[in-house]
Amino acid sequence: xxxxxxxxxxxxxxxxxxxxxxxxxxxxxxxxxxxxxxxxxxxxxxxxxxxxxxxxxxxxxxxxxxxxxxxxxxxxxxxxxxxxxxxxxxxxxxxxxxxxxxxxxxxxxxxxxxxxxxxxxxxxxxxxxxxxxxxxxxxxxxxxxxxxxxxxxxxxxxxxxxxxxxxxxxxxxxxxxxxxxxxxxxxxxxxxxxxxxxxxxxxxxxxxxxxxxxxxxxxxxxxxxxxxxxxxxxxxxxxxxxxxxxxxxxxxxxxxxxxxxxxxxxxxxxxxxxxxxxxxxxxxxxxxxxxxxxxxxxxxxxxxxxxxxxxxxxxxxxxxxxxxxxxxxxxxxxxxxxxxxxxxxxxxxxxxxxxxxxxxxxxxxxxxxxxxxxxxxxxxxxxxxxxxxxxxxxxxxxxxxxxxxxxxxxxxxxxxxxxxxxxxxxxxx
Amino acid sequence: xxxxxxxxxxxxxxxxxxxxxxxxxxxxxxxxxxxxxxxxxxxxxxxxxxxxxxxxxxxxxxxxxxxxxxxxxxxxxxxxxxxxxxxxxxxxxxxxxxxxxxxxxxxxxxxxxxxxxxxxxxxxxxxxxxxxxxxxxxxxxxxxxxxxxxxxxxxxxxxxxxxxxxxxxxxxxxxxxxxxxxxxxxxxxxxxxxxxxxxxxxxxxxxxxxxxxxxxxxxxxxxxxxxxxxxxxxxxxxxxxxxxxxxxxxxxxxxxxxxxxxxxxxxxxxxxxxxxxxxxxxxxxxxxxxxxxxxxxxxxxxxxxxxxxxxxxxxxxxxxxxxxxxxxxxxxxxxxxxxxxxxxxxxxxxxxxxxxxxxxxxxxxxxxxxxxxxxxxxxxxxxxxxxxxxxxxxxxxxxxxxxxxxxxxxxxxxxxxxxxxxxxxxxxx
Numbered sequence: 011x012x013x014x015x016x017x018x019x020x021x022x023x024x025x026x027x028x029x030x031x032x033x034x035x036x037x038x039x040x041x042x043x044x045x046x047x048x049x050x051x052x053x054x055x056x057x058x059x060x061x062x063x064x065x066x067x068x069x070x071x072x073x074x075x076x077x078x079x080x081x082x083x084x085x086x087x088x089x090x091x092x093x094x095x096x097x098x099x100x101x102x103x104x105x106x107x108x109x110x111x112x113x114x115x116x117x118x119x120x121x122x123x124x125x126x127x128x129x130x131x132x133x134x135x136x137x138x139x140x141x142x143x144x145x146x147x148x149x150x151x152x153x154x155x156x157x158x159x160x161x162x163x164x165x166x167x168x169x170x171x172x173x174x175x176x177x178x179x180x181x182x183x184x185x186x187x188x189x190x191x192x193x194x195x196x197x198x199x200x201x202x203x204x205x206x207x208x209x210x211x212x213x214x215x216x217x218x219x220x221x222x223x224x225x226x227x228x229x230x231x232x233x234x235x236x237x238x239x240x241x242x243x244x245x246x247x248x249x250x251x252x253x254x255x256x257x258x259x260x261x262x263x264x265x266x267x268x269x270x271x272x273x274x275x276x277x278x279x280x281x282x283x284x285x286x287x288x289x290x291x292x293x294x295x296x297x298x299x300x301x302x303x304x305x306x307x308x309x310x311x312x313x314x315x316x317x318x319x320x321x322x323x324x325x326x327x328x329x330x331x332x333x334x335x336x337x338x339x340x341x342x343x344x345x346x347x348x349x350x351x352x353x354x355x356x357x358x359x360x361x362x363x364x365x366x367x368x369x370x371x372x373x374x375x376x377x378x379x380x381x382x383x384x385x386x387x388x389x390x391x392x393x394x395x396x397x398x399x400x401x402x403x404x405x406x407x408x409x410x411x412x413x414x415x416x417x418x419x420x421x422x423x424x425x426x427x428x429x430x431x432x433x434x435x436x437x438x439x
Numbered sequence: 440x441x442x443x444x445x446x447x448x449x450x451x452x453x454x455x456x457x458x459x460x461x462x463x464x465x466x467x468x469x470x471x472x473x474x475x476x477x478x479x480x481x482x483x484x485x486x487x488x489x490x491x492x493x494x495x496x497x498x499x500x501x502x503x504x505x506x507x508x509x510x511x512x513x514x515x516x517x518x519x520x521x522x523x524x525x526x527x528x529x530x531x532x533x534x535x536x537x538x539x540x541x542x543x544x545x546x547x548x549x550x551x552x553x554x555x556x557x558x559x560x561x562x563x564x565x566x567x568x569x570x571x572x573x574x575x576x577x578x579x580x581x582x583x584x585x586x587x588x589x590x591x592x593x594x595x596x597x598x599x600x601x602x603x604x605x606x607x608x609x610x611x612x613x614x615x616x617x618x619x620x621x622x623x624x625x626x627x628x629x630x631x632x633x634x635x636x637x638x639x640x641x642x643x644x645x646x647x648x649x650x651x652x653x654x655x656x657x658x659x660x661x662x663x664x665x666x667x668x669x670x671x672x673x674x675x676x677x678x679x680x681x682x683x684x685x686x687x688x689x690x691x692x693x694x695x696x697x698x699x700x701x702x703x704x705x706x707x708x709x710x711x712x713x714x715x716x717x718x719x720x721x722x723x724x725x726x727x728x729x730x731x732x733x734x735x736x737x738x739x740x741x742x743x744x745x746x747x748x749x750x751x752x753x754x755x756x757x758x759x760x761x762x763x764x765x766x767x768x769x770x771x772x773x774x775x776x777x778x779x780x781x782x783x784x785x786x787x788x789x790x791x792x793x794x795x796x797x798x799x800x801x802x803x804x805x806x807x808x809x810x811x812x813x814x815x816x817x818x819x820x821x822x823x824x825x826x827x828x829x830x831x832x833x834x835x836x837x838x839x840x841x842x843x844x845x846x847x848x849x850x851x852x853x854x855x856x857x858x859x860x861x862x863x864x865x866x867x868x
Contacts (some may be wrong), residue, residue: 026611028604031861054868055611066866084607086861088868091612118600142741142810175457175766178513182484183453183520187762226713241653277706278741284655292755301744305758311736312707319715319722319730326601326721328736332758333616337604340769432460432507432515437495439483439517 013046013362014139016112020068021053021060023118023125025149026084028168028342029350033117033145034087035080036354038068044362047113055088056118057125057283060102063109080351083337085117093121096128103132106140113361115439117145117354120153120395123370127391130368143357144370144391147350149336152196152398155389156372160353163424165192165335166202169246170425172331173206177213177244178431181439184242184318185325186233189214190310192335194250195265197221197401199335202421203246204414208431213244220250221257221401221409224268229313230320237323247313249306249330256400269306276303276312277404306330343426349373351383356386370394382423442475442791443568445541448756449459449497450482450489452554453624454578455513456590457597457771458779462546462574463516464509465783467497473791476542480525482750484517485547486554493671509780512766514546522550525557527719532561535569539603541838542790546574546783549582552799553824559797568637572786573799573820584818585801589782592775592853594621594764595631599677599854601760602635606673607860610868613671614754615662615746618643619739623679624694626650626830628764631850632675633843637860642673650686650830651839653697659749668753670758676742678735678759681719685829697733698817705732705741735759772855778802778813785815799823 013096020037034052041050052066053059094102098110106114106129116126123144128422133140146153149165169191171357180187193199197219204217215236218224250256252265259265278301279285285291285301294302310328318326334341353371360366369388376383405416449466451459463481471481481495482488495516508515523531531629535543535558545555552573562569575582578594598620607614626648633646644665647653665672679685681694688694707730708714715722715730723731741756747755763770782800789795799819805812834845 017775022611026608052762071863075861075864078859079863081606081858082607082860085609085611086863087611088613089611171767171769175512175768176762178511178515179455179762179766182451182514182516182518184517206657272710275708275710278744279704280741280745280748281655284745284749286506291748292751292753293744301748303744305740307740308737311504311734312709315707315722315730315732316709316713319709319720322721327762329761329763330759331763332760333605333608333756334601334758334760334763338600339604339610339860340600369750398708413661429510430507431511431768432504432509434500434508434515435504 011139012364013044013141013366014112015046016048016110018047018050018113018115019053019106019111020050020061020115021056021117022087022089022090023084023116024147025121025336027091027147027149027336028164028338029161029347030084030117030147031082031086032080032347032350033147033160033354035076036351037115037145037358038076040355040358041153042069046359046362052087056090057092057094057098058090058101060105061098063105075301082413084349085337094125099125099128100132103129107138110256114142115145115357116146119148119150120398124395127368127395130391132235134182141361141366142368142391144335144359145353145357146371149199150193150196151198153371154394154397154399157375158373158424160346160350162198163343164341165199165342166421168335168338168341169199169331169423170428171201171299171341173203173214173244173246174429174431175305177206180213180242180244183325185245185327186237186245186323188245188247188310188313188328190247190306190328190364192248193220195220195256195398196246200246200248201401201412201417202425204412205418205421205425205428209433211240214246215240215243215289216245217412218247218251219401220248220252220265221255223258224251225254226316230317231379233317234321237321247310249309269309272312273303276308278303343424345424345426353386440568441793442473442570442795443541444475444637445477445539447476447479447541447544447637448482448489448540449479449540449544450485450546451514451518452485452545452551453518453532454765455518456576456578456765457593457767458590458776459500459513459546459576460515461673461776461779462576462589462783465780466544466574467505469784469787473497473787475791481516485519486521486527486531487519488793489534492534496617512768516746523554528554528557529561529716532558536567537838543569543571544574544786546576549824550578552820556797556820556824559820570790570795571797571820572579572790574782574786575799575801575825578628579625580627583823583826583828584799586804587802587853589775589779591627592772593770595630595850596772596854597764597767598628598760599857600770602632602643602673602675602839602860603860604634609642609671609673612754614756615666615674615675615752617674617676617739617742617757618677619678619735619759620756621760622649622677624649624685624827626677629675629677630830630841630846631854633841634847634850634854634857638667638862643675644669644672646675646841647677647680647682648830649677649694650684652682652684652687653680655745659746662746663750666750676739678738681698686832698738701738701741702732705737707732721864735837772853774853774855782815789817
């Protein structure tokens with residue numbers, strides 16, 4: 011069957027990236043070329059807009075506007091963190107039918123793939139010709155099947171460049187510096203910090219990813235050894251470090267996050283007049299009447315205090331790299347930007363093919379004798395939904411050290427050319 | 440008197456910037472041209488190296504190395520936070536005499552100018568012809584006399600770009616976002632976030648600088664009003680916000696920092712085995728046996744909790760922008776880089792002039808009918824030491840709002856061209 015005549019909907023979901031708008035604009039540009047797509051509607055804030063019928067018609071937006079939006083970080087349509095219930099997805103599908111929607115493009119992670127899959131199941135059940143394509147996006151790089159996710163390369167570029175600069179800062183004013191990196195359950199982004207090393211003694215000297223178990227005593231030994239060797243230590247810590255290590259989790263077992271454990275030692279009573287008056291407000295109280303703390307924002311600070319206290323080192327600092335990792339406009343990787351655009355284009359090309367039903371666009375690396383290049387393919391939605399990918403075990407040595415060369419071969423083309431730092435000749439530092 | 444024949448010393452001091460090495464390399468390049476300067480020695484870690492006679496001879500470093508170092512963030516010679524005593528400065532001067540040092544260049548802030556001034560006083564007292572030049576550097580932009588400080592433009596570029604990206608992120612996933620910006624006693628860097636605004640509803644919507652008193656209730660009113668108006672609020676907060684406001688401090692009065700006050704409500708007992716065994720270690724205990732918390736790393740998180748609790752808003756996040764502000768290699772402003780190089784060159788040119796004694800290089804804005812340009816001048820060391828500059832009162836309206844246009848005229852040429860964001864036409868969001 012050729013692609014049916016009708017309308018199309020596109021949405022953006024989950025944590026934004028610096029290039030998610032490239033995929034979005036790529037899809038618009040391509041969709042305009044296909045006469046069977048009558049109009050492409052952009053859903054405001056993903057499923058939220060689809061539930062409330064909040065759409066922007068996209069075909070008549072001027073090209074200069076679309077080009078500018080493509081270069082803009084974060085989701086121009088608005089994004090959403092809500093995972094819809096089956097009833098809500100049913101309602102979305104009913105709305106689609108009323109609007110004569112025949113094509114649905116959803117840019118997001120594995121949850122978005124799942125939503126897309128369920129919508130498609132409703133359509134299949136009713137024999138309604140709806141073509142559903144998931145367009146991959148994450149900064150964590152944790153989607154299955156695809157070689158890597160659009161969004162990751164630019165986030166990795168930010169992280170690597172932050173470490174390049176911070177390594178120089180840490181050389182100039184020596185001490186221990188802990189940087190907390192995004193990626194709750196996948197270590198790709200944290201490991202990317204390794205690409206900052208340009209000279210033998212450069213940091214990061216220690217890297218902790220969530221796939222491996224985190225032991226505080228081992229950590230302190232590592233820091234102590236590094237500080238004694240280099241007179242300083244630059245450290246990359248994933249926000250998701252946990253006791254067991256994601257590799258070792260049993261089916262259904264939850265990681266015990268170090269960030270959560272450390273917060274147990276902290277008690278915060280806000281100044282009296284700002285304390286929540288009762289439970290049920292946005293801030294909850296624990297059984298001791300303290301504010302329930304969550305998240306990893308304070309983990310770096312507490313780890314820094316533990317290093318100070320246990321190793322008696324004076325200058326210990328920490329930064330949590332935060333949202334610039336996913337939105338800094340000057341750290342966009344060209345390769346990442348081009349590939350993000352391409353998966354948007356290829357999603358539309360796939361959707362209008364004869365007999366297409368559903369799928370997610372996956373990136374494959376072409377073997378071109380060491381020269382980097384990609385092609386895309388369609389993989390069933392079920393193959394990317396629900397589960398996520400970890401940092402590959404084969405790139406980690408027995409003593410829990412990441413193989414910089416192996417990972418570098420994979421990640422360097424995605425990050426792009428890096429700024430080069432200088433060192434004196436005939437100097438010992 | 441022409442410049443004497445002899446050696447020269449150069450050092451870098453205080454918190455590094457992304458362009459402090461440009462001033463350093465500019466000075467080397469110029470010094471090589473002057474036959475009366477026999478060798479230029481780089482002091483390792485500023486006064487620390489001068490006390491221990493740890494120097495790198497610089498004239499025979501290859502040009503390609505120097506060019507690469509110029510582009511490298513942070514202080515290539517190493518920096519130092521130590522403010523030397525008068526006895527130590529005496530010792531440095533004695534070392535200088537032994538080494539036949541006739542020129543001393545010190546790149547740093549107002550403390551470095553003071554050190555330079557005292558060294559020069561010793562020389563003057565003994566009738567020893569030493570020529571001392573302070574080369575300005577700060578990211579806070581708080582030096583007196585000079586129109587602006589090298590280092591500030593690049594830090595402002597990082598802050599502005601972080602807000603450009605974060606404004607898009609905050610539009611995509613609506614909520615309250617608080618970003619804590621460097622600059623303990625001067626609001627220039629925090630105010631630079633205003634340059635991120637490109638469309639009428641863009642953030643930052645609220646900006647708090649240390650010059651003005653910070654009142655938590657007023658802050659909550661502001662956030663509440665903004666959130667009701669825009670459905671979101673992007674907020675720039677200086678790490679140095681305080682109760683009185685720097686403008687209102689009496690002679691000798693210390694600001695009561697909000698960060699310190701908020702930490703009083705937080706109690707942290709580290710896990711037993713990591714608690715400091717006694718006072719006198721790197722981590723001190725307060726009278727309740729809790730770890731003494733300091734700094735502003737946690738201020739953003741606690742402010743976010745107070746907003747959540749008091750205004751009952753669900754999505755409230757905070758980031759502390761951290762060291763990338765002073766070291767991110769992709770956010771270097773071209774103008775800042777060129778000017779930093781130039782003050783290094785001009786310091787050497789000044790030093791070898793007939794009858795030169797001492798001074799600091801100051802940047803002046805040329806009046807060229809609206810086209811930006813600078814010239815430099817020498818100002819006495821005493822005019823820049825000890826005291827610092829605040830954000831100009833005349834750029835703040837009566838209702839404590841920064842005049843974006845007036846400040847923009849000043850700061851935009853220093854930040855450079857910014858990435859442009861896109862918006863749909865005929866859309867209401």
